[in-house]
Amino acid sequence: xxxxEQPSEVTAVEGAIVQINCTYQTSGFYGLSWxxxxxxxxxxxxxxxxxxxLEETGRFSSFLSRSDSxxxxxxxxxxxxxxxxxxxxxxxxxxxKLIFGQGTELSVKP
Amino acid sequence: xxxVTQSSRYLVKRTGEKxxxxxxxxMDHENMFWYRQDxxxxxxxIYFSYDVKMKEKGDIPEGYSVSREKKERxxxxxxxxxxxxxxxxxxxxxxxxxxSNYGYTFGSGTRLTVV
Numbered sequence: 176x177x178x179x180e181q182p183s184e185v186t187a188v189e190g191a192i193v194q195i196n197c198t199y200q201t202s203g204f205y206g207l208s209w210x211x212x213x214x215x216x217x218x219x220x221x222x223x224x225x226x227x228x229l230e231e232t233g234r235f236s237s238f239l240s241r242s243d244s245x246x247x248x249x250x251x252x253x254x255x256x257x258x259x260x261x262x263x264x265x266x267x268x269x270x271x272k273l274i275f276g277q278g279t280e281l282s283v284k285p
Numbered sequence: 286x287x288x289v290t291q292s293s294r295y296l297v298k299r300t301g302e303k304x305x306x307x308x309x310x311x312m313d314h315e316n317m318f319w320y321r322q323d324x325x326x327x328x329x330x331i332y333f334s335y336d337v338k339m340k341e342k343g344d345i346p347e348g349y350s351v352s353r354e355k356k357e358r359x360x361x362x363x364x365x366x367x368x369x370x371x372x373x374x375x376x377x378x379x380x381x382x383x384x385s386n387y388g389y390t391f392g393s394g395t396r397l398t399v400v
Contacts, residue, residue, distance in 0.1 A: 183325075208388060210388075210389075216393070217375065217391040217392060217393050217394060218328070218375070218389075218391050219391070220387070220388025220389060220390070223387070223388065262327065262328065271316045271379045271380065271381050271389075272316075272318075272330070272333060273318075273330075273389065274330070275320075275327045275328040275329075276327055277325065277326060277327035278327050
């Protein structure tokens with residue numbers, strides 16, 4: 176079968192750093208993506224890793240290790256507006272079909 | 286800005302009704318997708334389409350069908366709505382192939398309640 180595992184909830188304080196892990200087991204793999212979804216809103220694309228290593232986009236970074244079937248999203252200098260659900264997703268083929276994890280709800284406290 | 290527009294934000298339908306959910310994108314994306322989102326279950330793929338008149342089943346296609354007569358429009362059809370189809374439905378689009386790495390663009394969702 177195909178599965179992605181990520182923690183269901185994470186809590187952190189403003190200004191801190193938080194890491195959301197994702198492990199996957201899929202029949203095909205071309206890359207790992209991350210999406211953010213605020214309550215009641217649409218998911219929005221954050222990042223994509225096709226190769227091993229770290230990709231940085233402002234306060235957010237994403238990491239991939241293909242040999243370990245593992246990736247993470249790193250959020251630095253947390254702000255209240257970062258409170259949202261974060262989904263990892265595997266690009267399972269070159270066509271662009273995504274398989275999503277169940278999501279991690281991040282709560283940022285003052 | 287890329288836009289994916291879903292025709293309704295909220296819908297209430299009766300059991301047994303035929304329901305149409307419409308989605309339109311304006312970015313000339315080849316791929317279009319329908320997901321449903323339920324608490325604790327994440328986003329589950331119902332159907333997707335790589336091109337006009339082409340469709341592929343996702344993970345949970347039972348009770349649904351789709352139509353893609355034009356590149357910009359992808360419709361989800363609930364043949365006979367049931368209460369277990371009460372959910373948030375999300376449409377998304379993307380480029381195909383390497384350009385799909387730029388990510389999906391999602392619509393705002395349709396919250397469907399079947400009574």
